[in-house]
Amino acid sequence: MKLTFSSKFLFIFLAILIIEILIAKYLHDAFIRPFGGDVLVVVLIYAFLRTFLKTNNKKLALGILVFACLIELFQKLHYVRWFGWEHNKLMCTLLGTSFSYYDLLAYFVGYLIIIVTLIR
Template structure:
């Protein structure tokens, strides 16, 4: 396995940022929308940091994973799994479906696509 340190560094910074947002930000934009935007970038950089997957396959996989998880929230997956009393599960998995989350995930993926193709075009090949 080859580690890609630049991606892992970005992933670590984003993970710390996400934790700080979850612990200290209690607003109606940064935590729900900004957090979902950043989580796509976090997942993408984590996968790219630990694998040899290319830009498009990683981005599509991360985006589909996020869409599926959001859809499972619509069906109350946390309760179905019996995890409703476990706060970390409620935060990580989520407890309700929101179209705004889908838009934030999509915006995060578009951001990754723009950054990767604009600043390092060889990655998209």
């Protein structure tokens, strides 16, 4: 692993961040907001890390998938309460508070998008 800077991945990160914010603020449907947002968050994290890291990209993508799935599993255990953040709207939004198998599927789809489009 080596520190670097990639303007390409910074641009991808910022574009996805803007899309995520717009989805969260303006879209209140039953598919794109819950599923599409979760697909994009995996790609968002990957793009952010690739902005500053040069590493084995397949391992990085897999690590992000595992991380996202662990966070989802911790949601099933109501881990936000462990830290006393259950009344903090920002932390609940960032960390999530409800477990869903569909979220795990969304993270895997995000991982596949990374593998197919961003890894070279």
